[in-house]
Amino acid sequence: MVKIKFIEHSGQEHDVETNPGASVMVAAVSNGVPGIDADCGGACSCATCHVYVDQEWLERTGEINPTEEAMLSLSTDRKDNSRLSCQIQVTEDLDGLVVTMPEFQF
Amino acid sequence: MTDASADQSKWSMVGKDPWTMPIEKIDLSHPGIWQANEFLPFMERLRLEDPVHYCAESAVGPYWSITKYKDIMQVDTSPEIFSSEPTIGIVDTYDEYTLPSFISMDPPKHDEQRRIAQPVVAPANLKRLEHLIRQRVCNILDELPLETEFDWVKEVSIELTTQMLATLFDFPFESRHKLTFWSDAATAIPGAGVVSSNEERWAAMEECLQVFTGLWNERVNAEPGNDLVSMLAHGEATQNMPPMEYLGNIILLIVGGNDTTRNSISGGVLALNENPAEYDKLRADRSIIPNMVSEIIRWQTPLAYMRRTALVDTELGGKQIKAGDKVVMWYASGNRDSEVIDRADEFLIDRDKARQHLSFGFGLHRCMGNRLAEMQLRILWEEIMQRFDMVEVVGQPERVYSSFVKGYTHLPVRLHGLS
Numbered sequence: 001m002v003k004i005k006f007i008e009h010s011g012q013e014h015d016v017e018t019n020p021g022a023s024v025m026v027a028a029v030s031n032g033v034p035g036i037d038a039d040c041g042g043a044c045s046c047a048t049c050h051v052y053v054d055q056e057w058l059e060r061t062g063e064i065n066p067t068e069e070a071m072l073s074l075s076t077d078r079k080d081n082s083r084l085s086c087q088i089q090v091t092e093d094l095d096g097l098v099v100t101m102p103e104f105q106f
Numbered sequence: 107m108t109d110a111s112a113d114q115s116k117w118s119m120v121g122k123d124p125w126t127m128p129i130e131k132i133d134l135s136h137p138g139i140w141q142a143n144e145f146l147p148f149m150e151r152l153r154l155e156d157p158v159h160y161c162a163e164s165a166v167g168p169y170w171s172i173t174k175y176k177d178i179m180q181v182d183t184s185p186e187i188f189s190s191e192p193t194i195g196i197v198d199t200y201d202e203y204t205l206p207s208f209i210s211m212d213p214p215k216h217d218e219q220r221r222i223a224q225p226v227v228a229p230a231n232l233k234r235l236e237h238l239i240r241q242r243v244c245n246i247l248d249e250l251p252l253e254t255e256f257d258w259v260k261e262v263s264i265e266l267t268t269q270m271l272a273t274l275f276d277f278p279f280e281s282r283h284k285l286t287f288w289s290d291a292a293t294a295i296p297g298a299g300v301v302s303s304n305e306e307r308w309a310a311m312e313e314c315l316q317v318f319t320g321l322w323n324e325r326v327n328a329e330p331g332n333d334l335v336s337m338l339a340h341g342e343a344t345q346n347m348p349p350m351e352y353l354g355n356i357i358l359l360i361v362g363g364n365d366t367t368r369n370s371i372s373g374g375v376l377a378l379n380e381n382p383a384e385y386d387k388l389r390a391d392r393s394i395i396p397n398m399v400s401e402i403i404r405w406q407t408p409l410a411y412m413r414r415t416a417l418v419d420t421e422l423g424g425k426q427i428k429a430g431d432k433v434v435m436w437y438a439s440g441n442r443d444s445e446v447i448d449r450a451d452e453f454l455i456d457r458d459k460a461r462q463h464l465s466f467g468f469g470l471h472r473c474m475g476n477r478l479a480e481m482q483l484r485i486l487w488e489e490i491m492q493r494f495d496m497v498e499v500v501g502q503p504e505r506v507y508s509s510f511v512k513g514y515t516h517l518p519v520r521l522h523g524l525s
Binding site: 043046070071103105 | 179182183224225469
């Protein structure tokens with residue numbers, strides 16, 4: 001099992017354990033973590049599963065592909081550590097991952 | 107039911123049997139079946155028998171109909187294959203009547219212009235507006251008569267969305283009804299009621315440009331504000347836009363914020379009346395409202411389609427689509443696709459994954475005002491439930507003559523107070 005910590009904009013923390021293979025978005029939604037809407041269901045086409053990846057984990061979450069970059073670039077809350085959580089694959093390597101949610105998903 | 111005889115065009119499919127007519131003759135683009143509320147079985151047959159369907163002859167020329175959820179998703183998220191230029195309407199526009207705006211642009215220009223307008227409808231700004239929106243909703247609802255028949259479309263749906271637009275543009279409040287007229291004129295089919303000719307439509311657009319140029323001049327010399335006109339006038343990618351492009355973007359924002367939410371406001375009332383068990387669920391638990399709002403937006407699908415144009419030869423659903431072909435994504439059909447949406451033909455206000463509908467589109471062109479729309483509907487229903495036991499539909503709704511704007515011109519209702 002891989003442990004992921006989701007931190008809401010308010011600071012409220014949610015610790016989740018999940019199997020490798022699914023996406024970070026699925027890990028959040030299937031464990032009832034609030035603050036991830038995932039309107040498109042994981043197709044990288046709505047930007048409502050936006051998270052900020054803790055700096056020390058950023059590199060290990062992989063490259064941003066052009067589609068994800070295009071969706072993120074339209075977000076009003078884009079930061080340099082922004083990712084769409086549906087595009088981050090959960091691997092053993094991400095055990096202990098920490099991500100923070102923006103105030104709003106849009 | 108609307109009088110089908112009003113639609114005498116040779117292209118009309120009103121009254122035809124969707125299950126026995128030659129499938130290649132099915133033409134979803136003609137407004138008749140939309141006004142007559144007969145479109146559902148035609149879409150159902152296409153989903154079952156020919157989900158990527160070519161209509162070779164229609165009043166608007168040949169075009170492809172995309173009717174399944176997953177195919178629509180694929181087209182919507184492939185802007186490098188399916189372009190939003192030159193227009194997202196099924197009718198090819200002519201140069202003299204073309205209004206450029208970012209809904210009908212591809213990257214990178216689309217992205218640059220959208221980024222300027224987006225903050226005004228982003229949640230951070232909406233949070234500031236919530237109190238004002240609620241106040242205006244309350245004012246409208248408190249003026250309505252109990253136990254008396256009136257038109258919900260005129261008194262609530264139009265009034266509320268018009269007030270909201272005036273707020274977002276910081277438009278003179280007392281002249282706000284002009285916004286509704288310009289919005290209706292922009293999407294109207296000449297001769298169908300709002301305007302009688304393209305010239306008349308254009309005159310309305312010119313008036314709109316004139317008034318908004320006045321607002322631009324006023325705000326460009328003032329400190330940057332939080333309204334849309336000020337944002338465009340001060341935004342780097344928009345401050346030098348030519349007049350027609352300014353008008354195009356203003357019309358886009360007016361239509362986007364007007365027709366759509368208006369018709370979801372009316373459609374929600376109708377859907378709850380047609381599904382009394384759902385109205386009971388709502389009375390029993392008001393915390394269901396945010397989920398119900400998404401379900402209303404799916405059920406209504408206030409814009410029935412968006413059109414793309416193929417940039418290259420490509421294949422979709424086993425069909426060969428050629429460069430230059432018109433490709434129409436029927437959101438109204440994808441939203442009833444039971445392969446993706448469980449019990450898709452039922453209106454269920456507590457359904458699981460209610461947000462995963464197609465009404466806002468997906469990809470780069472996903473509806474910019476989706477959070478504003480949801481917020482307006484949520485506040486409206488919260489306040490309705492504070493005041494009325496039932497908004498009862500007491501006569502037949504009348505629908506818009508359009509295959510694009512899916513909505514209502516008239517919805518007679520009677521209000522019953524809380525007992």
